[in-house]
Amino acid sequence: MKIMPISMPKDIDKYFFNRIKDINMINTQLSTLKFDIPPQMLITGYRGVGKTFLLRKILKDQGNNILTVFLDISEIMGRQKGKLTEEKVLKALLNEINNAISQNQQSYKKWISKITSNIKKLELKNYDFSDNIDVLDIPLPVIKDNYDKLSKFVMELPQKIVDSSDEIDGFIIVIDEFQLLKNIEKPDAFFWLMRSYTQKQFNVGYIFTGSVSKTSDIINMINGQEGAFGGRLIQINIEPFTFDETKRYIDEKSNNLKFTDNGFKRFYACTRGIPLYINSLSSILPNNVVCDEDIIKQTLKLNIDQVAMMWIYIWGRLSQGEKDFIVYLLENDGANRETLEAQLDYSKSSISRFIDSLSNQGIIEFNRDKKFVLSDKMLQLWLKIKFETNGFYPL
Structure with missing residues (x-):
């Protein structure tokens, strides 16, 4: 039985479809890492269009010579009950960097003593060891009085890892739902902090991604002419599937769904080619009948909460x-x-x-x-x- 998942599956390749153009475009930028040119990108698109799925696929397919980090700001914000701080983000990033290097045992062993030594140097005063974040099995304290040292250590670490290893050519760091960084006290200062370190690194690429309006102030804050990156981020918008792409996707991935011509037109009008909506609506349509326009309308009306589930949460x-x-x-x-x-x-x-x-x-x-x-x-x-x-x- 074929399944069209509405959450991130374990086997990404099994459920991935199309996006060849987007993959090539992003990988072309990422390939500059090996030439000491750090790629910096801003990936946008509608909610549910598949940005996270796409980037997970791209990171998974990187060679062993590239280390990757996927930092989900919404997950950090959820754990902190909406109270997001710069320190929380940096500590989560450090934890993900640790996870990345742990996949390469040779680099991991080489860096155990160095990271341990640097973490201990952070221990100045006013520590709280109850935060439940461990790096190399060392509890990472809640930093109260040395944000400068913490930020310097975390932001410089990826480049230092690359510099110390002949086997590692680069580091790719994806910051998902970056627009939630607006919830920290001084988001513009945090973006400028990141920019100040990225411009001194040659083998660390950053990809910011989020479901934001192209006219939102967070876009201007990070990549506007007066923003931290000053238009230097390569901006790529991930588009929904076209009518024909949606048709091919249904034929290849669905459990034998059938439509009349008008039925499929209605299906596409409802989903607009957004994979999350395609998968959600497909999961509730009957697969033993030919779906016409009326079946699409009635099914959607009776099951709207299931198709629009993310909006209930939002x-x-x-x-x-x-x-x-x-x-x-x-x-x-x-x-x-x-x-x-x-x-x-x-x-x-x-x-x-x-x-x-x-x-x-x-x-x-x-x-x-x-x-x-x-x-x-x-x-x-x-x-x-x-x-x-x-x-x-x-x-």
Whole structure:
């Protein structure tokens, strides 16, 4: 039986489809590591389009001469109950660097004494050893008074590992859901910190990735002309599958799903070629009948929570003001800033905060008509169906 997973599978190759162009484009940038030219990239795209899946595949396929790290900021933020700090991010990065070198036993043995020595040098004062992060079986303390030394040690470590080994040509570090770094106290300073070290390294590539609007302030903060990387990050947007790609994907990966011509057009209109939605909707469609337009509509209406499950989670994290903002855009097919300030019962500063937050989460975008609109059709559909069914929007 064929399965179209809606979460990250263990066997990436078994479920991976297409993306040859994206893989070649990203690998071309990464190949400069061996020429002492550090690639720096910003990968964006809609939620569920497969950015994480794609990057996991690319990292997995790197040769033994390239060490890789995948740092998920959402996981760190979840463990810290939303209280994200620079120290937490650096310690998590150090832990992942340790995991990376542990895969290469020769390098690992070589670096045990060096890393242990450097960690001990961090021990100055005011330590709390209860943080449950271990590096080389040494509890890494909560650093209270020497952030400078911690950041210097962590940020310089990947290049030093490469320099110390004839077998290692480079280090690739992926920072997933990077937009959540906006939640630390001074995100712009943290980006400048990273930039200050990356410009002095020649064999360490950074890939920042996240589901953010192209017009969000976090994009400008990291890669705008006045941002930390000043436009130096190669920006690549991962697009949804085309109509034909979606058709081939269904034929190859589904459990014998069949459609009428209009049925498939409706299927594509609902999923927009986003793999997460394709897989979710495919999992609830009958595979023993030819699905027409009515079957697609009815199945989606009755099972919208299953298809739009990620929005249930995201909606629950939003403030009431952000929810009111989204509903207003939904009911009015978007709005400009002047209209929002006139119609919403919130202050101008609150509206600015909503715009920044929702843009950085990839929930709204600024379109060509100079209006703020919802960026995801599935979110719109979920809200409309819940209102039609219950008489009110989700709380």
